[in-house]
Amino acid sequence: MPSTNLIKRDWEKDHVYLVQVPRAGLIPSPSPYCLKVETFLRVADIPYTNVNNEFRKSSARGQVPFIELNGRQHADSSLIIDTLIENFHKSDLENLVPADKAVARAFYTLLEHHLVWIVLYSRGQDFQWMATEGGYGRLLTGLKGFAFKNVIMGQMAKKLRAKCQSQGISTFTKEEILEEAKKDVDALSIQLAEKQYLFGDSIKTIDTVAFAHLAELYYTPQFSPDIKHHLETRCANLVSYIQRIRKTYWPDWEETTETMNMNTVWKKV
Ligand SMILES: N[C@@H](CCC(=O)N[C@@H](CS)C(=O)NCC(=O)O)C(=O)O
Known part of the structure; x- marks a missing residue:
């Protein structure tokens, strides 16, 4: 209907x-x-x-x-x-042998129901970057911008902290959260190994899920710089994977983040 x-x-x-x-x-x-x-x-x-x-x-x-x-x-x-x-x-895009399908499902859950909480926890700790140039700073002008920076940001961070509390991640120490993050990215890095994508040479739906969550982890501020450091020093294949997908499917990444234009032309015809 x-x-x-x-x-x-x-x-x-x-x-x-x-x-x-x-x-x-x-x-x-x-x-x-x-x-x-x-x-x-x-x-x-x-x-x-x-x-x-x-x-x-x-x-x-x-x-x-x-x-x-x-x-x-x-x-x-x-x-x-x-x-x-x-x-x-x-x-x-879903075409995987049954055993890979099962592993892809487990990685989906790791990404969407575990690793994502590292990002949400980080934002609950510090949401201020969202009001800077790296976030929405350039859009936050006038009275609306003032309200966003001074009231709405705080409310959003508070809501995220409440979510993290009920999910349970906030009961962990920062060191424990860092270890959890490392275990997740290590598992992804091992699965990826030398392949182009998580399950071989062609991109699948699960790669779009992994890219989105890893890009948030890699390109936006996290509660500990050790996460990025770990990715770069211990999971270099995963960083190349993020960059490869970005280069292929987001050639307009810089243009769109600079202009804030939501409908840049990304595909060469
Ligand atoms: N399970 C949903 C989660 C979407 C979600 O959490 N969206 C956030 C923005 S990142 C949102 O709308 N939050 C507002 C709220 O939950 O009140 C999905 O996969 O689309």
């Missing part, structure tokens, strides 16, 4: 409208879930247009990202990807 509250009312058939947070200075999206869906759209070569949620619009689940496709809204990054695979017949 078509949604009645569409943001894009004059939609084009089989064109995806991705509603997500604005661009940031250090990374095209500071939301791993938004970055994951946008990377997937690029990998799957699906036509899409970004729609800025202006920090206000959210799905019926109360979150971003969400998409509008053929007059319907779909929310939750993983469910969105399932919908895209079905609608655009992209099951080749």
Whole structure:
């Protein structure tokens, strides 16, 4: 059934409208879930247009990202990807032998339900960078900007700390959290080994999930600089992997983070 509250009312058939947070200075999206869906759209070569949620619009689940496709809204990054695979017949991106499929599922859980908490914990500890050039600094002008910097940032950090408390990561010491982060990236690094992608020479959906979470970990500030140091010294293959995916699917990374333009042309025709 078509949604009645569409943001894009004059939609084009089989064109995806991705509603997500604005661009940031250090990374095209500071939301791993938004970055994951946008990377997937690029990998799957699906036509899409970004729609800025202006920090206000959210799905019926109360979150971003969400998409509008053929007059319907779909929310939750993983469910969105399932919908895209079905609608655009992209099951080749999931094509793994059963044993690899099982391992991919375990890595999905590591990324989305464990490693992500390192990033969320870091942001709960220090959200101020989000108000600088590396975050949304350049967008935060006037009264709205003042309110964002002085009130909303604090509220967001407080909400993240409450989430980390209920998830349990905050009961760990910083040293323990660091060790957990290292174990996760070491496991990914071992799985990747000398391969181009996690399961071979062709990119799969799981690589878009890994890229999004690792990019947040690598390109945005974490509670401890030792995380980046560990990645660079002990998981060099993983850093090359992040850079390889960025180079191939985000050739406009610098342009988009500099201009904050959400619809830069990324694909050479
Ligand atoms: N499971 C969701 C998580 C999405 C999510 O946590 N989005 C954040 C932005 S990074 C959000 O909208 N947070 C607002 C809130 O939860 O109130 C997904 O995969 O899309």
